[in-house]
């Protein structure tokens with residue numbers, strides 16, 4: 600699995616923690632910034648990750664900002680992206696099983712790094728269930744085509 604990861608200044612420190620986890624788990628990743636805690640604009644970091652995942656260059660993406668909200672809104676503007684904002688373990692598993700989410704967004708000002716790492720692990724390890732959920736994802740694709 601190849602993971603594209605990025606954060607704004609609010610998520611920079613957590614991004615570095617998640618990179619350490621990815622390395623320890625032997626998961627290949629590419630870091631699309633930012634590279635320090637100087638103030639930046641989250642859409643500039645959501646876009647490259649979302650585009651690369653949508654293009655199939657990466658299997659999954661992880662985006663972190665202060666709340667995770669800005670990153671998730673921006674990423675979900677890209678066709679083919681199903682970005683889930685997750686702050687608990689139940690949702691981390693459910694969004695992979697039900698929504699086949701391809702980007703995980705988290706808010707570094709919302710949860711601690713221990714929970715964030717657990718969420719990332721669950722989200723990366725959980726497979727899509729398919730079945731009836733596939734039909735619903737097809738309907739999301741129809742909405743994308745309409746607009």
Ligand code: RB5
Nearest residue numbers: 609664665666667668669
């Ligand atoms: C940055 O201050 C903050 O707005 C950003 O990290 C994020 O929370 C936006 O949704």
